[in-house]
Amino acid sequence: MNVEELAIGKHSMYIIEDAISNEMIESFYNYTQKLPFLKQERDNDEDEYPSFSADLKPKLFETQSPLGKIGREIISSIYPDKDYILFRVAVNLMTRGDMEIPHYDCLPHRDDVTLLYYVNNVWSYEWGGETLFYLDKDTHFGILPKPGRFVLFPGIIEHKSGIPSRTCKKVRYTLALKYASRSNFKKRSN
Numbered sequence: 502m503n504v505e506e507l508a509i510g511k512h513s514m515y516i517i518e519d520a521i522s523n524e525m526i527e528s529f530y531n532y533t534q535k536l537p538f539l540k541q542e543r544d545n546d547e548d549e550y551p552s553f554s555a556d557l558k559p560k561l562f563e564t565q566s567p568l569g570k571i572g573r574e575i576i577s578s579i580y581p582d583k584d585y586i587l588f589r590v591a592v593n594l595m596t597r598g599d600m601e602i603p604h605y606d607c608l609p610h611r612d613d614v615t616l617l618y619y620v621n622n623v624w625s626y627e628w629g630g631e632t633l634f635y636l637d638k639d640t641h642f643g644i645l646p647k648p649g650r651f652v653l654f655p656g657i658i659e660h661k662s663g664i665p666s667r668t669c670k671k672v673r674y675t676l677a678l679k680y681a682s683r684s685n686f687k688k689r690s691n
Contacts, residue, residue, distance in 0.1 A: 502517060502518070502519055502520045502575075503517070503518045503519050504516070504517050504518075504579070505517075505518075507642060509634055509636055509641050509642065509654075509658055510636050510637075510658075512654070512655045512657070512658055513655075514634070514642075514652065514653060514654035514655070514658065515579055515651075515652070515653040515654070516644065516650065516651070516652055517575055517650070517651035517652070517653065518647075518649070518650055518651075519649070520571055520575065520649070520651060521567070521568070521571060521649055523649075525567055525568070525649075526622050526648050526649045527622055528567075529567075529568055529620060529676075530620055530621060530622040530648075530674070533592055533620050533674050533676075536555035536592055537555055538553040538554060538555045538592075538594050539553065539554065539555070540552065540553050541553075541554055542554035542591065542593055547602075550599075550600040550602075552593060552594065552595060552599055552600075552601070552662075553593070553594040553595075554591045554592060554593045554594065555591065555592045555594075556589070556590065556591050557590040557591070557592070558590070559587045559588055559589060559590050560587075562587070562590045562678075563587045563590075568618060568676065569587070569590070569678075572587070572616050572618075572651075572678045573587070575616060575651060575653060576614070576616065576653075576680055579653060580614070583612075583682055584682060584683040584684075585614065585680035585681065585682055585683070586680060586681055586682075586683055587678060587679070587680050588679055588680065588681050589677070589678075589679040590676070590677070590678055590679075591676075591677050591679075592620065592674060592675070592676050592677075593662065593674070593675045593676075593677060594672055594673070594674055595630065595662055595663075595664055595665060595672070595673040595674075595675075596664075596665060596672050596673070597664060597665045597666060597667050597669055598664070599664050600664070601661040601662045601663070601664060602661060603633075603635055603659050603660065603661045604659065604660070604661060605656060605657055605658070605659055605660075606656030606657075606660075606679060607656030607657055607681075608657075609657055611656065611657070611681070611685050612655065612681075612682050612685065613655070613656035613657075613679060613680060613681045613682075613685070614653060614654065614655055614656060614679075614680050615653070615654055615655075615656050615677055615678070615679050615680075616651060616652075616653045616677075616678040616679075616680070617632065617651065617652045617653075617654075617675055617676070617677055617678075618650075618651050618675065618676040618677075618678070619646040619647055619648060619649070619650045619651075619652075619674075619675055620674035620675060620676055621646060621648055621671065621672075621673065621674055622648050623648060623671070624645070624646050624647060624648055624671075624673075625669075626645055627666070627668060628665050628666050628668060628669035628671070628673075629663055629664070629665055629666040629669070630645070630646050630662075630663045630664065630665045630666075630669065630673045631643035631644055631645050631646070631663040632644045632646070632652065632660060632661070632662055632663055632675075633660060633661050633663055634654070634658055634659070634660045635658075635659040635660065635661075636659075638659075643663070646663075646673060646675065656679070662675065
């Protein structure tokens with residue numbers, strides 16, 4: 502597993518490569534093709550253009566899915582002193598012509614983190630679809646959805662999913678694993 506740390510303001514985010522085998526990439530991609538996607542995912546309360554997503558059960562995913570187990574390994578290795586709980590698992594679907602809005606995955610006072618996994622088994626840089634990360638309302642990083650790549654970042658970093666270009670004939674899939682620290686998890690539930 503190769504980990505690259507990037508700074509965005511006072512926060513660190515991580516790009517993780519070579520954490521899973523090609524067989525795992527193919528297997529989860531094929532599984533994703535069969536999910537019941539609903540047009541329900543909104544970036545914020547004002548989002549008038551929901552995108553397609555499929556929610557999975559966090560406890561089941563973390564204990565029975567190889568990707569869930571690897572997600573736990575990544576979180577534990579990068580944040581060894583934190584006790585994070587997986588509270589949401591969603592596969593998101595984007596196609597050319599979709600709409601995304603910059604957003605945050607948590608409120609500013611929380612320390613939630615998101616582990617994003619790029620699900621596609623094939624992706625060309627010419628198709629775009631980069632996840633964009635913002636600092637002070639300006640693009641700071643664009644991360645290409647390379648097959649098998651993970652990106653780990655604090656939920657308080659503003660970001661949005663990139664939309665595939667007109668030349669892309671494939672659907673862009675991402676798996677979002679959202680974690681809250683145990684101390685904040687009870688607050689989230691209330």
